[in-house]
Amino acid sequence: MFAYIVRRILYAIPILVGVNLITFALFFIVNTPDDMARMQLGAKRVTPEAIEKWKAERGYDLPLVWNASAEGSAKATGTIFFQKSVRLFVFDFGFSEDKRDIAGEIRARMWPSLALALPVFLVGLAVCITFALLMAFFRASYLDFWGVVACVAMMSISTLFYIIGGQYLASKIWHLVPISGYAGGLDAVRFLILPVVIGVVGGIGASSRWYRTLFLEEMGKDYVRTARAKGLTEGVVLFRHVLKNAMIPILTGVVVVIPTLFLGSLLMESFFGIPGLGSYTIDAIQAQDFSVVRSMVFIGSVFYIVGLILTDISYTVVDPRIRLE
Amino acid sequence: MPVILVTDVLVWLLAAAATGYAFYCRRHPHLAVPWARVFRSTAAMASVVVLGVYVALGLLDSLHFRPELEKKDGEQKAYSSEVLSVLDLALSHLRGRSEKTYSAPLATRSFAKEQIELPDGRQLRDFPRLRFGGAHLQDEGEWAGDVAKRMLTGIAVAAALLFLIFLVMKIIRKRRPEIPWSAAYAAIAVLALLAGPAAALSSGYHVLGTDKVGQDIFYLALKSVRTSLVIGTLTTLVLLPVGIALGIAAGYFKGWIDDVIQYLYTTLNSIPGVLLIAAAVLMMQVYIDLHPEMFQTAVQRADLRLLFLCIILGLTSWTGLARLLRGEALKLSQLEYIQAAHAFGVRDTRILARHILPNVSHIVIIAMVMDFSGLVLAEAVLSYVGVGVDPSTNSFGTMINAARMEMAREPVVWWALATAFTFMFALVLAANLFADAVRDGFDPRVRM
Numbered sequence: 001m002f003a004y005i006v007r008r009i010l011y012a013i014p015i016l017v018g019v020n021l022i023t024f025a026l027f028f029i030v031n032t033p034d035d036m037a038r039m040q041l042g043a044k045r046v047t048p049e050a051i052e053k054w055k056a057e058r059g060y061d062l063p064l065v066w067n068a069s070a071e072g073s074a075k076a077t078g079t080i081f082f083q084k085s086v087r088l089f090v091f092d093f094g095f096s097e098d099k100r101d102i103a104g105e106i107r108a109r110m111w112p113s114l115a116l117a118l119p120v121f122l123v124g125l126a127v128c129i130t131f132a133l134l135m136a137f138f139r140a141s142y143l144d145f146w147g148v149v150a151c152v153a154m155m156s157i158s159t160l161f162y163i164i165g166g167q168y169l170a171s172k173i174w175h176l177v178p179i180s181g182y183a184g185g186l187d188a189v190r191f192l193i194l195p196v197v198i199g200v201v202g203g204i205g206a207s208s209r210w211y212r213t214l215f216l217e218e219m220g221k222d223y224v225r226t227a228r229a230k231g232l233t234e235g236v237v238l239f240r241h242v243l244k245n246a247m248i249p250i251l252t253g254v255v256v257v258i259p260t261l262f263l264g265s266l267l268m269e270s271f272f273g274i275p276g277l278g279s280y281t282i283d284a285i286q287a288q289d290f291s292v293v294r295s296m297v298f299i300g301s302v303f304y305i306v307g308l309i310l311t312d313i314s315y316t317v318v319d320p321r322i323r324l325e
Numbered sequence: 326m327p328v329i330l331v332t333d334v335l336v337w338l339l340a341a342a343a344t345g346y347a348f349y350c351r352r353h354p355h356l357a358v359p360w361a362r363v364f365r366s367t368a369a370m371a372s373v374v375v376l377g378v379y380v381a382l383g384l385l386d387s388l389h390f391r392p393e394l395e396k397k398d399g400e401q402k403a404y405s406s407e408v409l410s411v412l413d414l415a416l417s418h419l420r421g422r423s424e425k426t427y428s429a430p431l432a433t434r435s436f437a438k439e440q441i442e443l444p445d446g447r448q449l450r451d452f453p454r455l456r457f458g459g460a461h462l463q464d465e466g467e468w469a470g471d472v473a474k475r476m477l478t479g480i481a482v483a484a485a486l487l488f489l490i491f492l493v494m495k496i497i498r499k500r501r502p503e504i505p506w507s508a509a510y511a512a513i514a515v516l517a518l519l520a521g522p523a524a525a526l527s528s529g530y531h532v533l534g535t536d537k538v539g540q541d542i543f544y545l546a547l548k549s550v551r552t553s554l555v556i557g558t559l560t561t562l563v564l565l566p567v568g569i570a571l572g573i574a575a576g577y578f579k580g581w582i583d584d585v586i587q588y589l590y591t592t593l594n595s596i597p598g599v600l601l602i603a604a605a606v607l608m609m610q611v612y613i614d615l616h617p618e619m620f621q622t623a624v625q626r627a628d629l630r631l632l633f634l635c636i637i638l639g640l641t642s643w644t645g646l647a648r649l650l651r652g653e654a655l656k657l658s659q660l661e662y663i664q665a666a667h668a669f670g671v672r673d674t675r676i677l678a679r680h681i682l683p684n685v686s687h688i689v690i691i692a693m694v695m696d697f698s699g700l701v702l703a704e705a706v707l708s709y710v711g712v713g714v715d716p717s718t719n720s721f722g723t724m725i726n727a728a729r730m731e732m733a734r735e736p737v738v739w740w741a742l743a744t745a746f747t748f749m750f751a752l753v754l755a756a757n758l759f760a761d762a763v764r765d766g767f768d769p770r771v772r773m
Contacts, residue, residue: 018592026604039611152761156698156754158705160725161746168732266599267706285603286711288611293604300597308595 001316001323005309012305016089019301023294024085033060033080039288040097058097058291059083084294093295096284102295105280112182113276116192116268117261120199124207125254127200129243132211137238139216148212154205163271166198180273195272199265210253214246221245247318255311259303326404328389330628332555332635336387339558340380359687362766367508369762372755374512379752382547383554386412389624408624412551416544419527422457424539427731430740431530433459433468458531475529476522483521487514534740537727542741545719546748552720553752556635556704557697563639564696568646569689573681575647576654577673586651590644598641599710605637606712627715634707634714638700646692653685687767694763698756701749721745 037054038046055061060080067079087094093102135147171179177194218224219242227237269278277296284292315322350356363369388411391404413420427436434452441449454460462471490513498506523543526532533542575586593601613620613630620626657663658681666676701721707713708722709729716723728741 014588015592015595018588019596022592022596022601023604026608035611035615038615152757153754156750156757158702158725158746158749158753160705160709160729161750164725164729164732164742168737172732172737260597266710281600281603282710285607288607290607293600293607297596297600297604300600301592301595304595304597 001313005313008309008312012309015305016298016301019298020085020088023297024081027290027294028064028080028084036060036290057099058095084291088295088298094291096292097287097289102292105292106277106295106299109275109277109280112188112274113269113278114261115188116195116199116274116276117265119192119196120203120265120268121257121261123196124200124203128204128207129211129250131204131208132215133238133243135208135212136215136219136242137234139219148209151205151209151212154201155209157205159202159267162198162202163267166194166201167271170194180271182272182274191272191274195268195274199268211246211250214249215242218242218246244318248315251314251318252311255314256304256307258310259306260300326391326393328391328408328622328624330387330389330625331632332559332628333387333389335559335562335632336384336555339562340384359767361503363762364504366762366765367505368758369766370505370509371512372758372762374509374516375751375755376759378516379550379554379755382412383551385415386410386548386551406622408622412547416547419541419544422531422541424455424457424531424535425453426535426537426539427738428455428458428531428535428539430532430534430542431458431472431526432534433462433465433530436738455531458535459529461529471529472526475525479522479525480518481521482525483517486521487517533744536724536741537731542724542744545724545741546721546744548719549721549724549745549748550752552631552714552718553701553704553749555631556638556714557700557756559632559635560638560642560700561693561696563636564643564646565689565693567640568643568692569650569682569685571643572647572650573654573677573685576651576656577658577677577681579655579658583651586647590647593641594644599707601641602637602707603710603712605641606634606707609633609637623717627718630715631718638703642696646689649688649692650685653688654681657681657684691760691764691767694756694760698753698760701753701756705745705749721749 033055034051037051037060041050041054052061062080062083064080084094091103093106096102096105131147135144138144167179170176171194177190180191182188182191215238224237224241227241228234232240266278266282268274269276270282273279280292281296283289284296350360364373389408390410391406391408394403394405425435425439428434429436432455434454437452438450439453441451441453443449459465459468459471462468491510494506494510523532527541527543531541531543533546535541536545571586571589575583609630613626617626620629663676663680666680704713704720705722705725708720709726713722714720724741724745728738728745731738732742
């Protein structure tokens with residue numbers, strides 16, 4: 001298994017290189033640094049000097065991939081590609097367009113993101129599995145039917161509606177929690193409870209319905225019939241046998257998400273004013289701060305790959321038949 | 326003067342292709358049978374009616390032209406710089422009548438107080454009467470009676486229409502008894518009973534109120550339908566060829582081709598979707614902003630941006646379909662009839678076209694209808710993040726984005742948000758129900 005993990009990590013390198021090339025192409029070749037400077041400085045009536053100055057301040061005045069005028073190894077390192085893209089590999093993110101240290105921002109903003117995303121993830125998983133088990137237990141009854149109807153209806157509602165509606169009801173009408181904002185320490189609970197509830201409710205529809213299908217499929221198998229035939233109660237069949245076996249497909253979808261929790265939920269954070277990575281990204285997008293967006297793309301893909309490896313490892317935990325070689 | 330927008334062309338081509346596909350299916354039993362199964366579902370019939378109304382609105386809104394300006398003697402024909410659609414013509418009474426600012430649904434007075442000059446010269450701070458909403462009323466006391474009268478007229482017309490449809494339905498029902506016509510009829514009835522009063526009221530009032538700059542919300546919502554449909558359908562149009570070609574090639578050829586394609590979609594997949602879309606859209610925005618000479622009118626620029634958004638969404642979301650198809654092609658290529666074809670020396674391209682492609686087509690169809698609702702919802706979110714459609718394009722996302730700040734107002738301006746969410750909910754719900762029916766009809770075992 002150790003060898004397998006090592007191989008998977010090595011396999012991640014070409015993928016990260018690919019991600020890097022894609023972002024490099026998007027950010028520097030489709031639009032040259034000149035275009036970006038013109039955007040940042042206001043598209044009309046910019047002097048060439050101002051553009052040069054903007055580029056020099058941020059290190060965009062180098063050639064794209066090959067610096068012919070430099071000496072020795074600087075031919076390769078003295079380029080935008082090396083300075084801006086290759087350095088991401090050692091998590092050296094550099095500075096944002098307004099000259100703030102990106103790595104520092106990320107470290108500080110990671111925790112609020114996690115404080116929001118982790119409860120949403122755990123509570124959401126528990127709620128959805130419970131709901132799905134309930135529907136599977138009472139299958140082909142009114143409860144099941146209306147449960148599925150409710151799921152489809154909830155899937156069809158925009159996330160924005162949950163957020164805006166929840167904020168309106170809980171904060172404006174009932175005055176239960178503050179509309180938005182954040183505080184450190186235990187105080188954060190006051191600010192987090194509404195986004196967590198909204199996050200969980202917003203996810204119920206799609207996940208519960210999906211888990212219900214998984215459970216029902218598992219229930220049609222022979223071992224379940226055998227378990228029933230030897231006289232086990234339906235509850236035991238459901239929890240001991242069906243739930244355990246349905247864990248594999250559930251894990252496929254779920255474990256991948258765990259590392260990306262750090263990135264937080266873009267929408268939720270920006271609506272509730274939580275100073276996490278999600279709102280950082282949205283602000284960067286709206287301010288057209290490309291260095292931040294570039295760094296977040298890279299971090300996001302690193303987390304995704306970690307998630308994939310974790311998924312594989314988790315298989316061996318829930319299903320001893322699976323061996324990683 | 327007709328104006329041909331790129332998305333218009335594509336939308337109509339798509340509509341033509343869909344019609345062609347329908348005729349093709351009728352003559353081929355292996356396709357006709359699953360579709361017949363789809364239409365035997367009550368939920369599908371009801372949602373088809375709803376989707377049909379949306380599609381009709383979208384198609385009408387996809388015929389653009391520039392109206393001719395009134396000609397003075399001896400002058401050449403001149404055209405307005407404003408680009409209108411056929412739907413605008415039909416709704417011209419809604420489009421033209423804008424107020425100054427917010428007004429509540431069916432209101433006769435504005436939402437904000439204003440200085441009003443009385444006939445005797447004194448000034449008064451009050452809610453002014455609207456320019457158009459309820460302007461035909463001499464006395465505002467008549468309001469309740471007038472609204473009730475219009476609503477009843479609307480309902481009466483709708484009921485009469487429904488009776489006619491009922492008679493037609495009776496004849497069709499005899500010819501095709503297996504299809505649940507009553508579900509379709511119920512959906513038609515609900516829509517007619519909503520649309521009848523709305524149409525009757527809209528001639529004198531703003532049925533769903535007005536927005537910040539006084540535009541009729543009902544009109545904006547109807548105009549937004551096209552954007553949703555374009556994003557939901559054109560994106561799949563981009564996604565399908567890429568997803569099908571790469572997915573099947575990976576599963577069928579195996580070896581290094583498989584490795585390369587797998588590498589490609591793992592790489593794309595590993596970039597968080599929103600970020601990749603945001604990055605691509607930002608780049609496109611810079612390009613459009615720096616090349617204003619490429620676009621004649623603002624509408625054309627907004628339209629190109631919409632098209633680019635579809636392309637970007639398509640290019641970032643083909644991976645799911647490709648992975649499904651790869652698995653299926655891998656399975657199929659082991660089957661006897663493919664092996665037999667190999668043994669007979671049939672060329673790969675021919676095997677792919679004649680044997681593999683038809684046998685994965687159900688997955689393609691299911692993926693297409695399943696993706697639609699997600700894309701409609703995604704549009705709203707992307708517009709909020711600022712990487713969606715052009716701010717001047719009517720869409721549910723831009724409507725929500727413009728209206729959400731007003732929730733902090735006292736009293737609350739709720740109608741714009743409520744309208745956008747309701748229209749979007751109806752569309753997405755219908756699409757979801759239809760997608761479920763298609764999935765059940767084509768392959769009860771495929772899970773997405």
